[in-house]
Amino acid sequence: MDGSNHPETAPVLILLGPPGAGKGTQARVLQEKFGLVQLSTGDLLRGAVAAGTKAGKEAKAVMEAGGLVSDSIVLEVLSDRLSEPDCAAGVVLDGFPRTTGQAEALDEMLAVSGQKINAAIALEVDNVKMVLRIAGRFTCGDCGEGYHDTFKPTTTDGVCDGCGSTNMTRRADDNAQTVMSRLDAYQLQTEPLISYYDAKGALSRVDAMGDIEAIGQSIAQIVSKVTA
Numbered sequence: 360m361d362g363s364n365h366p367e368t369a370p371v372l373i374l375l376g377p378p379g380a381g382k383g384t385q386a387r388v389l390q391e392k393f394g395l396v397q398l399s400t401g402d403l404l405r406g407a408v409a410a411g412t413k414a415g416k417e418a419k420a421v422m423e424a425g426g427l428v429s430d431s432i433v434l435e436v437l438s439d440r441l442s443e444p445d446c447a448a449g450v451v452l453d454g455f456p457r458t459t460g461q462a463e464a465l466d467e468m469l470a471v472s473g474q475k476i477n478a479a480i481a482l483e484v485d486n487v488k489m490v491l492r493i494a495g496r497f498t499c500g501d502c503g504e505g506y507h508d509t510f511k512p513t514t515t516d517g518v519c520d521g522c523g524s525t526n527m528t529r530r531a532d533d534n535a536q537t538v539m540s541r542l543d544a545y546q547l548q549t550e551p552l553i554s555y556y557d558a559k560g561a562l563s564r565v566d567a568m569g570d571i572e573a574i575g576q577s578i579a580q581i582v583s584k585v586t587a
């Protein structure tokens with residue numbers, strides 16, 4: 360991988376946390392507030408599956424089962440996206456890295472362009488409650504706004520508050536059984552990254568069980584400090 364076309368000062372932020380912790384929601388907030396590009400490996404992989412690429416065909420069954428796609432496929436889709444010019448503004452990584460191998464590969468890739476991670480922000484939640492949170496969520500297929508049957512319903516049933524679209528989508532892997540597998544994968548393979556970034560002095564922790572806006576403000580304070 361080669362991020363050498365990106366300036367040394369471009370911020371690189373990581374959002375860590377189990378499925379349902381709000382990584383996608385908060386990455387979108389950071390994108391708006393700081394002009395960073397949200398890079399979700401889940402979104403990139405779902406795009407590859409929908410497009411029927413070789414990587415997508417290999418990833419499909421693993422994603423449906425709630426497991427982790429191989430590091431080589433994930434690194435391939437991520438490095439392709441990272442080499443696009445808009446990422447020179449800085450990125451917020453959502454759902455990546457998820458294994459120690461991915462974290463090491465990211466460090467190596469950034470070192471090529473003299474960059475390093477500004478912060479890894481761990482969104483701390485009650486893992487058990489995440490099943491409830493995920494099972495009711497849906498997204499506007501046109502503008503990407505996220506909703507939840509119980510916690511954040513649309514004002515008019517089936518109509519996006521933001522753009523008026525009725526094109527609402529639910530992820531195939533947001534069912535209770537797959538969510539349990541995704542939580543297991545998180546605890547086994549991703550949670551150790553909290554110590555990985557703590558040891559580097561790059562970790563910040565945020566209580567992510569409360570109000571979305573307040574959590575966004577806590578994260579923004581951290582980002583302002585590390586990018587000043």
Ligand code: AMP
Pocket residue numbers: 378399400401402404421422423425426427428429433453454455456457458461532541
């Ligand atoms: P997400 O949208 O981040 O919840 O990811 C959805 C699914 O995509 C996960 O359950 C994994 O199967 C796969 N996936 C996303 N990001 C990664 C990653 N960094 N490493 C391995 N698998 C991933």
